Amino acid sequence: MKENGRTDSTAEKVEHIEESPDPTCVHKEEKTDLEGRSPSNLNAVFENPLAGISREQLFKDVVEFCTKYDLMDHVETFKKGALISQNPASATSLPELSEEEREALERENTHKWSQPWQLYFLASMCSLAAAVQGMDETVNNGAQAIYFAEDQLNITSKNIQGLVVGAPYLACAIIGCWLTEPLNRLFARRGTILISCVIAAVASVWEGVANTWVNLFIARFVLGLGIGSKSSTVPVYAAECSPAPIRGALVMMWQMWTAFGIMLGNIMGVAFMSLDRDISWRLMLGSTVVLPLIVCAQVYFCPESPRWLIQHGKIQKAYTNFRILRPTDIQAARDLYYAHVGVELERKINKGKNFFAMFIELFTIPRNRRATLASWIVMFMQQFCGVNVIAYYSTSVFTEASYSLTSALLASMGTGILNWVFALPAFFTIDTWGRRNLLLFTFPFLAITLLWTGFSFWIEEGNETSKKRIAMVTTGMYLFEIFYSPGEGPVPFAYSAECFPLQVRDVGMSWATATTWCFNFILSFTWPHLVDSFKPQGAFGWYAAWCIIGWFLVLLFVPETKCKHPDRSEINCANILSSALTLEELDQVFSVSTRKHASYQIKNAVWHFRVWVLRQRLEPLPEFYQGVERLAEVGDITSKGGRKGETTHND
Structure with a gap:
């Protein structure tokens, strides 16, 4: 749905979520990839709730937020923060950021223990x-x-x-x-x-x-x-x-x-x-x-x-x-x-x-x-x-x-x-x-x-x-x-x-x-x-x-909640800069059906047994979760041409 050429705002997303059978978390459909191929291994995409919102609409939402909560003195900072949240994978390339701000974001990944x-x-x-x-x-x-x-x-x-x-x-x-x-x-x-x-x-x-x-x-x-x-x-x-x-x-x-x-x-x-x-x-x-x-x-x-x-x-x-x-x-x-x-x-x-x-x-x-x-x-x-x-x-x-x-x-x-x-x-x-x-x-x-x-x-x-x-x-x-x-x-x-x-x-x-x-x-x-x-x-x-x-x-019923994993069989992190999933992004992990998770983990266990115990040389398993790199590409397209349909996963 568009309004005056802009994509849906956050508030409009809420209306859609209320109609979903699993309302705590929105997911993109298991859909074909950008070239039209259907990836059999795509079980879930980590969706950023800000992805697909046009820059104009995002800034409008930020101004409304700052006005409502008397934070207009910091509105420019919040605009930058919203842009970073919308697309963390390319945040350091945002022209709005100062050199000090870019260094601070990069430091999250290189010096994660440097905290107040x-x-x-x-x-x-x-x-x-x-x-x-x-x-x-x-x-x-x-x-x-x-x-x-x-x-x-x-x-x-x-x-x-x-x-x-x-x-x-x-x-x-x-x-x-x-x-x-x-x-x-x-x-x-x-x-x-x-x-x-x-x-x-x-x-x-x-x-x-x-x-x-x-x-x-x-x-x-x-x-x-x-x-x-x-x-x-x-x-x-x-x-x-x-x-x-x-x-x-x-x-x-x-x-x-x-x-x-x-x-x-x-x-x-x-x-x-x-x-x-x-x-x-x-x-x-x-x-x-x-x-x-x-x-x-x-x-x-x-x-x-x-x-x-x-x-x-x-x-x-x-x-x-x-x-x-x-x-x-x-x-x-x-x-x-x-x-x-x-x-x-x-x-x-x-x-x-x-x-x-x-x-x-x-x-x-x-x-x-x-x-x-x-x-x-x-x-x-x-x-x-x-x-x-x-x-x-x-x-x-x-x-x-x-x-x-x-x-x-x-x-x-x-x-x-x-x-x-x-x-x-x-x-x-x-x-x-x-x-x-x-x-x-x-x-x-x-x-x-x-x-x-x-x-x-x-x-x-x-x-x-x-x-x-x-x-x-x-x-x-x-x-x-x-x-x-x-x-x-x-x-x-x-x-x-x-x-x-x-x-x-x-x-x-x-x-x-x-x-x-x-x-x-x-x-x-x-x-x-x-x-x-x-x-x-x-x-x-x-x-x-x-x-x-x-x-x-x-093995069967406990999904991983950490950031990125050391091998291809694990999650590819949704936040490249911080190399970690936020508490909000963990919604995506738990919205993958139990049946799919258990089925994949059985295959994963068998693969590891064959590789490490039987010493067989096998191709790596496909990734189970889809990370923000794909989402960023989808976001670039939808921000220009509108959002694709959304749905939810159920057991």
Whole structure:
């Protein structure tokens, strides 16, 4: 449709989207290429919502935007930002840009870590919030080995033991995570983080003074209310504030510093183990009060999420915050305008919808459903890979393998240290090698190391002080941490924080974190029974089998969300300058049908097996996704001659 010779504006796109069966994301039809050939491998084109709009119409839209939000003092900057967003592949050749602006855009690709210090201050706050959670999870590892063994709280059954250990995760799953959306709506990202850390501090003191198992259960249940909303909000906050080229690395700081907190929790177990047994476990649990208070003091010195501000109509404040978080004004204007266009499209779609309507749309809208399934898989497998058996029960496992309590606490500290140290490689690989590849590479090794650990309990079974058994069990658990930390450790929260569209992001992240905490509770509650019924060999073997299942689930149902990939079988990045997909552009990834994605990935797996295992020489597979290079060509044509028809993909 044209109006006075111009292509459709953004507002007119919204009218078209409302009529589409999958309204969260518009796609070009699977159509013939520019020469009329039908590319059989073209499953999806990354569509820029500004592509195909004429320059005249684009500038008109920008002026209206700046007028509406009292930003006319910056209108020329926003015009340049809109032009860059419209065609990032050729942005540096725009005649409107100054030499300094071109250098800033090129620097995004060549010096992606050259960012304002405020962004790193924000990342440090998010990291400390993650460390709070890590400590909350593991200080009980050493403490429970004492208060169970000393029978100080009258814990008389495996059910009570599992209930006390799993109480925070039960609270997360049924209440805490679902507080995320109303808390974020009322108090924004920073306010939600503050509230969750206050809850964590209060619950930490409460745990330390508990005098019955019921009192300790309630304290740990309250602790879970803070863990739920914090774990849902901090990764999203980091994702919304981060530039696309380093988004994965900054968001994965959540898990890396959760691992640091896990290490600190284990260190607290060692630090207080020599004290009187009645006081030592209380100090272990109470030691977690310090970090949340530091986060509370720090959080309001960080800027609020610009995307949250855009969603709530606070555009001037969003621009101010983008200017704080981006190196130059033109990058801030580019990101603000592009995010605003995406938010307006989604706002039109979701107008008048409440929490429950948005929750239903996680499953009824194909684009959302694919993100929901993928996030469920990575979050479910984070628990059912068996990691928290080690996080919560490693001291008990080591004592069963013939360690003394002191030696078991020291060995548990070793698992925490390895968990943190080996999360560091993911910091450099999550945005280059990709989320999927990290999972697919590490799952087989997780299965092998769990089998190693379980089967090691058969070594000299009759010898209660077998050094061989101790060495093999310890080695197996340590190797597990080495392979867990760069894969299933950082990926799930980073992936879930970025895969949902903005309008359902809080609800989607609530679903994702509720999933992980629900199965976390199931694991922590059932492990004592599992060991009793199937012995360590069967219990570890159970989770090894799930690691194998997880490999196939990731292969078939988890799309990649990083930037460009190292080989032709992967995504060709939609933003050449930044070499990364923005949160808005990820809509295109999840709008490809599950059937097509799974079918291609099976062929891809077979191709890699034949090439790398059978050593056959084969032609590379065709690209699965179409990048912006093609879109730019299409945009050049349609900007002159009008837009081609649009449609949506469905399952």
